[in-house]
Amino acid sequence: MxxxxxxxxxxxxxxxxxxxxxxxxxxxxxxxxxxxxxxxxxxxxRSFNRQYAHIYSIRLMQMRPILTEKAQQKWGADLQIRKLCDLEAGEQCCIVGTLFKHMELQPSILKEISEEHNLLPQPARAKYISETDELIMEDELQRIKLEGKIDKDKCVTGSVIAIYGAEKNAGKFTVEDYCTADLPxxxxxxxxxxxxxxxxxxxxxxxxxxxxxxxxxxxxxxxxxxxxxxxxxxxxxxxxxxxxxxxxxxxxxxxxxxxxxxxxxxxxxxxxxxxxxxxxxxxxxxxxxxxxxxxxxxxxxxxxxxxxxxxxxxxxxxxxxxxxxxxxxxxxxxxxxxxxxxxxxxxxxxxxxxxxxxxxxxxxxxxxxxxxxxxxxxxxxxxxxxxxxxxxxxxxxxxxxxxxxxxxxxxxxxxxxxxxxxxxxxxxxxxxxxxxxxxxxxxxxxxxxxxxxxxxxxxxxxxxxxxxxxx
Known part of the structure; x- marks a missing residue:
């Protein structure tokens, strides 16, 4: 006691x-x-007058040097690291950026208020992934669709990673490998x-x-x-x-x-x-x-x-x-x-x-x-x-x-x-x-x-x- x-x-x-x-x-x-x-x-x-885009830009800015170092450790110190605006078709290189997953089933505020417009509301779901999902990488200026050796179903929007590969197929980046920042x-x-x-x-x-x-x-x-x-x-x-x-x-x-x-x-x-x-x-x-x-x-x-x-x-x-x-x-x-x-x-x-x-x-x-x-x-x-x-x-x-x-x-x-x-x-x-x-x-x-x-x-x-x- x-x-x-x-x-x-x-x-x-x-x-x-x-x-x-x-x-x-x-x-x-x-x-x-x-x-x-x-x-x-x-x-x-506590001000909610700002745009949320600032979070993504600050996140990428803070994570970029960490992922650049990790990429060079994994794929070599002479690795070509490009921004999307400098990407050349067919060039083997590394890109550091933020993942965005386009999901057809993802709820939106427009769907939440659809009842006001006499539309059928979205049914509740345990998972919002589907086969039609597309994985996209963004940096400060541009975005590009991803394909190849990266599991889109396991990825989520907002993750900052480094990918290695080349732009090959109709403007899509073919991923051969990728890495995360790993433990600090x-x-x-x-x-x-x-x-x-x-x-x-x-x-x-x-x-x-x-x-x-x-x-x-x-x-x-x-x-x-x-x-x-x-x-x-x-x-x-x-x-x-x-x-x-x-x-x-x-x-x-x-x-x-x-x-x-x-x-x-x-x-x-x-x-x-x-x-x-x-x-x-x-x-x-x-x-x-x-x-x-x-x-x-x-x-x-x-x-x-x-x-x-x-x-x-x-x-x-x-x-x-x-x-x-x-x-x-x-x-x-x-x-x-x-x-x-x-x-x-x-x-x-x-x-x-x-x-x-x-x-x-x-x-x-x-x-x-x-x-x-x-x-x-x-x-x-x-x-x-x-x-x-x-x-x-x-x-x-x-x-x-x-x-x-x-x-x-x-x-x-x-x-x-x-x-x-x-x-x-x-x-x-x-x-x-x-x-x-x-x-x-x-x-x-x-x-x-x-x-x-x-x-x-x-x-x-x-x-x-x-x-x-x-x-």
Whole structure:
């Protein structure tokens, strides 16, 4: 059993201890050094008067020298690198540019308002790819259609890559090979002497009618705060040094019923269900922050701006938990250092959007592809709403993370990948808790990751409830 904060005002120490002296030993929770790095995702002046074309030009400008170097490493230092305006028919060369995929099935605002013109609206689709899709490369001045050895179904609009080949067939560029920016350089991790864990969870879905998900959620809170299990499990829970909640803390049922048919830039109405869900979230956070630091990211269904980067939820919505210094309301995307381990991730909108507009289905594969592209959200602003940046693209990865995650995935998946310069990155897809009853633990010492699953009802006759931990 864990106590409340031993120093609530300064947040200096958190203790795990029994409620009285005769109940067992004292467990001290290990707190990591924590450095948030979310300033790049914070919006200062919010103006939507600019054109979104600036994002693509800035993205290409920032990525061009990186891809030029990668292309020369792959295809030789004497490689001919051309811009589209200098392209000569039949010449073997390299082009660095931004991909655009022309898709007949892609939704548009004109189709969204087609009902006003008595036209048949587009049916909902899980995928928008088709055999008629065309892949096009653009630079600052021109564009050209692509064919050859490049899988158009796996590519998405907004990806900046380098292609090698020649213009051969009626003004089309025949691709013989291509390369991405791949992983950026990585700061080495600081060796740790003991295991320390960060618990990742997402998709609580508060405000829905599923009572069993609430029971599983309470089991999760009880485990982290030391109210669950014997002394051995309490000692293990004391090694959880931080909790990260990756968005969709509220259910989609708390949204305005007309939100799915309205243009996404319209302001969402506040529903009574969302007010009650926020109150419930505040009570759950109160239990957590009294025992462990908690980072809270917004998600697609949470009450903040729709476009990414989503800004932190407002503290006034959490009158109970916000008085604790251990509550950190952060942006989506999220970036922070935990004991020298660099965490980077999103609440999952970028991954879900790529899944709709490509042939890739695995969230883990898509997560890796964005890391290899060195860009968090290549489909923004084409199919994923984002702020119209014009001086920089904050979604370009300038430093390689050690843990790269996305929330609200259909299932837990994880793997360790290596980069060309020895980078090691733990990829994690955090499952939606409301449907899977699963969170995951990342070991800061080893970068190992394991799921933690809860069942609200036991399959045995002896217990009323059960907690299962998978390794």
């Amino acid at each position: 864990f106590s409340d904060l031993s120093a609530q005002k300064d947040g200096s120490t958190l203790l795990c201890r029994p409620g009285s002296e005769d109940q067992g030993p004292v467990f001290e929770r290990m707190l990591p050094t924590y450095t948030p790095s979310i300033e790049r995702f914070r919006l200062g002046e 350089l990585q700061t080495p991790r600081i060796p740790l002497s003991s295991d320390r864990f960060v618990l990742l969870a997402s998709g609580f879905g508060l405000g829905s009618s599923h009572a069993d998900s609430m029971l599983g959620l309470q089991l999760l809170v009880d485990m982290v705060t030391g109210q669950l299990g014997d002394q051995g499990e309490q000692s293990g829970a004391a090694s959880i040094s931080r909790v990260l909640l990756a968005g969709n803390l509220l259910s989609h049922s708390t949204q305005d019923k007309e939100a799915s048919t309205k243009a996404k830039y319209l302001t969402k109405k506040t529903q009574a269900g969302s007010v009650e869900a926020i109150r419930l979230l505040d009570e759950l956070l109160l239990q957590l922050v009294a025992s462990v630091p908690v980072d809270v990211m917004p998600g697609q269904y949470d009450p903040t701006n729709y476009t990414i980067p989503q800004q932190p939820l407002h503290r006034c919505m959490f009158p109970l938990s916000s008085v604790y210094p251990t509550l950190q309301l952060t942006t989506n995307p999220y970036q922070a250092n935990h004991d020298g381990v660099r965490f980077l991730g999103t609440s999952g909108q970028n991954i879900s959007d790529i899944q709709k507009y490509s042939s890739m289905n695995s969230h883990l594969d898509i997560l890796e592809s964005t890391l290899r592209l060195r860009h968090l959200a290549p489909t923004a602003p084409d199919t994923l709403g984002c702020y119209p940046f014009y001086q920089r693209d904050p979604f370009i990865l300038e430093e390689c993370p050690h843990v790269y995650f996305s929330g609200n995935a259909p299932s837990f998946e994880s793997k360790l990948i290596t980069g060309p310069n020895g980078q090691e990155v733990r990829l994690v897809t955090i499952p939606e808790f409301s449907s899977t009853q699963t969170a995951c633990l990342v070991n800061l010492r080893t970068l190992d990751c394991e799921p933690v699953s809860f069942s609200a009802f036991s399959t045995t006759d002896d217990d009323d409830s059960e907690m299962n931990i998978s390794h």
